[in-house]
Amino acid sequence: MTSTSQTPASDAPKHGNKPQKIAKHNSDNALVRGLKVAGRGIATVWSVPKARFGIILLSLIILSAIFAPLISPYDPKATGFEAGANPTMDHWLGTTANGQDVLSQLIWGGRISVLVALVGGLLSTCIAVIVGLSWGYIRSFFGEFIGFIVNLFLVIPSLPLMIVVAAYLQNGGMGVIILVIVLTGWAWGSRVLRSQTQSLRSRDFVTAASFSGDSSPRVIFHEIFPNMLSLIINNFFGAATAAALAEAGLEFLGLGDSTTVSWGTMIYWAQNNNVLLTGQWALLLAPGLMIALLAVSMTFINFGVDRLSNPRLREGSSR
Secondary structure (H helix, E strand, O other), X not given: OOOOOOOOHHHOOOHHHHHHHHHHHHHHHHHHHHHHHXXXXXXXXXXXXXXXXXXXHHHHHHHHHHOHHHHOOOOOOOOOOOOOOOOOOOOXXXXXXXXXXXXXXXXXXXXXXXXXXXXXXXXHHHHHHHHHHXXXXXXXXXXXXXXXXXXXXXXXXXXXXXXXXXXXXXXXXXXXXXHHHHHHHOHHHHHHHHHHHHHHHOOHHHHHHHHOOOOHHHXXXXXXXXXXXXXXXXHHHHHHHHHHHHHHHHHHOOOXXXXXXXXXXXXXXXXXXXXXXXXXOHHHHHHHHHHHHHHHHHHHHHHHHHHHHOHHHHHHHHO
8 A cells, every 4th residue: 555645844944934924014113204204293393492382282171171070170061150240369361241151161161171072173185185185186077177166165255155155044043153164164275285185186106097097096195195194284273273263253253153152252252241341351252362362372283284284494404
């Protein structure tokens, strides 16, 4: 009887796992490279004194909004205090005409104002990125159609459009405010991103990706998008600043939900109660100052983001 030799399982070739190991190794390297690039970007922004001040200020505003239940001395809607009281040790900024603590409203109001600014800025930026990059890369009737829509939104004055839409959808709450801000705030960013996309469209790496058979969405978001990240971040902070100011303006005009507590509604009720005539300046000055500080913080951060997108600023800082 002839015996057939069998290869032990332990001696079998183990080449089947190599592609998986190579893919995992490449993904790990990409993650490490991404973290290094992000670290260098954060270090560059942090090296700018104005941006450092803006980051600290914005962090304090966001933290105070997050931990409002812990640091607020009273319930912002509680009406059991003396109405129209001046600042005292118990009420540092006084009370409203309804007997509500102004400091508590100021702390809690940051939740709505900051949330609207960040969410409105993020959604506006997302739309601007999709429209701007597509508009700048695609050369067809579709690109011309996108250009017509963008130019239409740019021609229409944003403030009257915001007022009309908010008045039509009045009493819709914070969601309507964000919708109005996003609807009127994406067009300018898309035009800026479109101009940068057109300058990158003729670069060698984009041409090579197109000739290799990559689809237009892959070329846009895998080749062009990473090279515009600093400009997109810059656009986000600009859109968030505009959203914060727009929210305050719409609430001041009474086009939002006046029952919520935000910096805009605080100004609205202060104006209705004629606080300047009664000498209660804190009711109007405090929320206005917080809105200004929120806008200033994001504007200062943009100085650091500009250094990322402009190599000449980095070269000038190293001399």
